[in-house]
Amino acid sequence: MDLPESTKEVALPKDPLEMIIGQSDAVEAAKIASRQRRHLLLVGPPGTGKSMIAQSLARLIPPPKQEVAVLHNFSNPERPILDVRQFKPCYGKEEGILVPLSRVPKYVAERLGCKCNVCGGLSSTTYLCPKCGSDKQTKGLTPFEDLVSSKGAKTNERVYAIRKCPDGKEEMMVYEKADGDKVRVYDQKSLTKVVDSEMKPRKVIILLKRNTFVQATGASETELLGDVRHDPYGGHPEVGVLPYMRVLPGAIHEAHEGVLFIDEIANLNYLQRYILTAMQEKKFPITGRNASSTGASVRVDGVPSDFILVAALNMSDLPSLLPPLRSRIAGNGYEVLLKTHMEDNEENRDKMVQFIAQEIVKDGRIPHANAEAILALIEEARKRARLVDNASGLTLRLRSISGIIKLAGDLACIDGSEFIEKKHVEAAIKRGRSIEEQVNERYGSWWRAGMSEYGGKIERGDAKEVA
Numbered sequence: 001m002d003l004p005e006s007t008k009e010v011a012l013p014k015d016p017l018e019m020i021i022g023q024s025d026a027v028e029a030a031k032i033a034s035r036q037r038r039h040l041l042l043v044g045p046p047g048t049g050k051s052m053i054a055q056s057l058a059r060l061i062p063p064p065k066q067e068v069a070v071l072h073n074f075s076n077p078e079r080p081i082l083d084v085r086q087f088k089p090c091y092g093k094e095e096g097i098l099v100p101l102s103r104v105p106k107y108v109a110e111r112l113g114c115k116c117n118v119c120g121g122l123s124s125t126t127y128l129c130p131k132c133g134s135d136k137q138t139k140g141l142t143p144f145e146d147l148v149s150s151k152g153a154k155t156n157e158r159v160y161a162i163r164k165c166p167d168g169k170e171e172m173m174v175y176e177k178a179d180g181d182k183v184r185v186y187d188q189k190s191l192t193k194v195v196d197s198e199m200k201p202r203k204v205i206i207l208l209k210r211n212t213f214v215q216a217t218g219a220s221e222t223e224l225l226g227d228v229r230h231d232p233y234g235g236h237p238e239v240g241v242l243p244y245m246r247v248l249p250g251a252i253h254e255a256h257e258g259v260l261f262i263d264e265i266a267n268l269n270y271l272q273r274y275i276l277t278a279m280q281e282k283k284f285p286i287t288g289r290n291a292s293s294t295g296a297s298v299r300v301d302g303v304p305s306d307f308i309l310v311a312a313l314n315m316s317d318l319p320s321l322l323p324p325l326r327s328r329i330a331g332n333g334y335e336v337l338l339k340t341h342m343e344d345n346e347e348n349r350d351k352m353v354q355f356i357a358q359e360i361v362k363d364g365r366i367p368h369a370n371a372e373a374i375l376a377l378i379e380e381a382r383k384r385a386r387l388v389d390n391a392s393g394l395t396l397r398l399r400s401i402s403g404i405i406k407l408a409g410d411l412a413c414i415d416g417s418e419f420i421e422k423k424h425v426e427a428a429i430k431r432g433r434s435i436e437e438q439v440n441e442r443y444g445s446w447w448r449a450g451m452s453e454y455g456g457k458i459e460r461g462d463a464k465e466v467a
Ligand SMILES: Nc1ncnc2c1ncn2[C@@H]1O[C@H](COP(=O)(O)OP(=O)(O)OP(=O)(O)O)[C@@H](O)[C@H]1O
Pocket: 019, 020, 021, 022, 023, 045, 046, 047, 048, 049, 050, 051, 052, 053, 263, 355, 359, 396, 397, 398, 399, 400, 402
């Protein structure tokens, strides 16, 4: 094996999924899940990379496109109106009408930067005129161009103008640049409609700019499903807080368009049922979850919850996973059993070196490891596969190896050493032993350890163990 002189020389991958060592099936499933929006069930022992896979998956999916808000409902305040917007338009795009550039007044086209100062051609490009090939903005037609033309002037994305209607009245018009040599025009009517919805009291409950990774491990009912806060004044318009202002989204809503990660999902018990409903419907109502609170009478229906579920659990907890939820994941996603060890070959030893370098860089406070230290760490991975999983190969219970690397790094720091050396790794392995290992070494068996804790007075039928 070609060992580098130290982990300093190891090039680290940029793709977060490539940082995951030895779990190719799970990584493959995560890639497909992100592209096709499928769910993922990761089963495996602690420290094998389940959380890491879920986080990397979330980084692969595109940023959310919807913003969700609740509006005050004047006629029925306890039923706030749901407002789901695609992106965040400054005007309701659907309200204006699209017209070709040739139909807007010349001065508007000019101020939008759509008219070429050289040939007079109209196009929505920013600099070069597609008709004559000149720079639309810099070459003017008159010697006084800087005074009378728009040369050098900042072009506008939007132009406001007053139009005289046939009945003699004046009305405000807004022209907005659009794609494909078109302009979007808003007249007074469409503007009033837009302004109306803008003016309605509104609370954004799911921001457009949000994280695509939402962790709901060990969440309570309200954290998971949302809530409506209590108001001692019952939402009285004068002294209380209006119901729409008290609506709180749950993790299932915050994960809309993103990843909802639930570690040890079996621990959610009856809450699994709600996750199943939210997954099926892709929406879930928000209501006050405490029957004695004034929030209980408030309800917003159909709040979007279209998430990719990544659930993780240990193999022994599999029977506690709600069967319909499991079948839902299997029917629209992947179940992956994580590996506990990998074959001891050159390729995988290289991966182990990459892992060691990664952990050192991630930690940021410890020095790099030299070749001998790398070998000692690989030997430890070999030993752990044998001891823990009774397998020949290299362990993939990598959190424990990560612990040794950090401990060895700390020892190297204390030593003032430039690198983590073999002696630091050996000392870290000794110090980093589990309580079980320490008990075994000190007392020989748990029974003896128990005897010594109680001063040897414990009476137990099993005489053989005492002997
Ligand atoms: N397959 C792996 N590739 C690279 N690093 C790993 C891998 N597995 C674990 N690690 C390291 O161990 C740490 C813990 O991993 P992670 O939290 O993903 O494990 P987990 O399976 O979610 O454990 P738990 O069941 O305890 O939540 C990671 O931050 C990483 O440093």
